[in-house]
């Protein structure tokens with residue numbers, strides 16, 4: 001296996017000899033975007049298949065198969081179901097033959113959702129469009145509010161017109177997701193900010209109706225600054241949420 005950064009379509013440099021190109025765009029937690037159509041063409045020219053992890057965008061935000069991917073995969077645990085009460089995932093694909101192999105594998109390993117999980121997902125998908133529209137609109141408003149702050153650096157949201165991802169994102173995405181990322185000057189400052197938030201839980205998952213945020217560096221696995229915060233915008237009242245964030249940034253203890 002070879003890996004390459006998402007931004008700048010760096011995957012092009014590692015395609016030779018690959019059988020499968022696996023892309024996550026927007027990437028998590030850095031929110032870089034790669035050009036799915038361009039990468040799929042380059043991969044197919046070398047005989048490689050292409051899978052896109054569409055968890056962050058959701059099917060309402062991005063349709064990887066229409067952009068040339070062979071498979072779209074996603075965690076259904078996040079925004080697709082949105083209530084933090086079910087663990088699920090899915091694979092969709094273009095080719096009947098490839099999907100028959102996926103189904104065969106699923107049958108053999110037993111990765112089949114229980115009736116309760118299926119019911120929870122079905123109930124949740126009825127509000128997907130409402131949640132996605134609300135959470136995306138608030139994420140953009142939050143990103144705009146954070147852009148005005150001198151203590152916030154490295155702000156990323158693909159829906160911001162001046163974000164480095166926006167040019168490609170605006171061509172291949174219909175909505176830009178509910179995750180905003182940014183950095184505060186130090187680890188202590190980020191921890192105090194997270195403690196001071198009242199409407200936002202300090203938690204790792206994302207996409208739920210309740211806003212969550214975490215200091216990503218606590219896991220040690222991502223190349224992010226110590227003060228890096230991944231913020232998942234929920235369905236709360238937008239003004240209340242943004243006021244809570246600005247108050248937590250200004251908190252004397254923060």
Ligand SMILES: *Cc1c(COP(=O)(O)O)cnc(C)c1O
Pocket residue numbers: 024028053055056074075076077078087088089
């Ligand atoms: C969370 C996540 C997964 C794993 O999903 P689970 O449903 O929690 O197992 C896979 N891909 C991405 C991009 C994710 O964010």
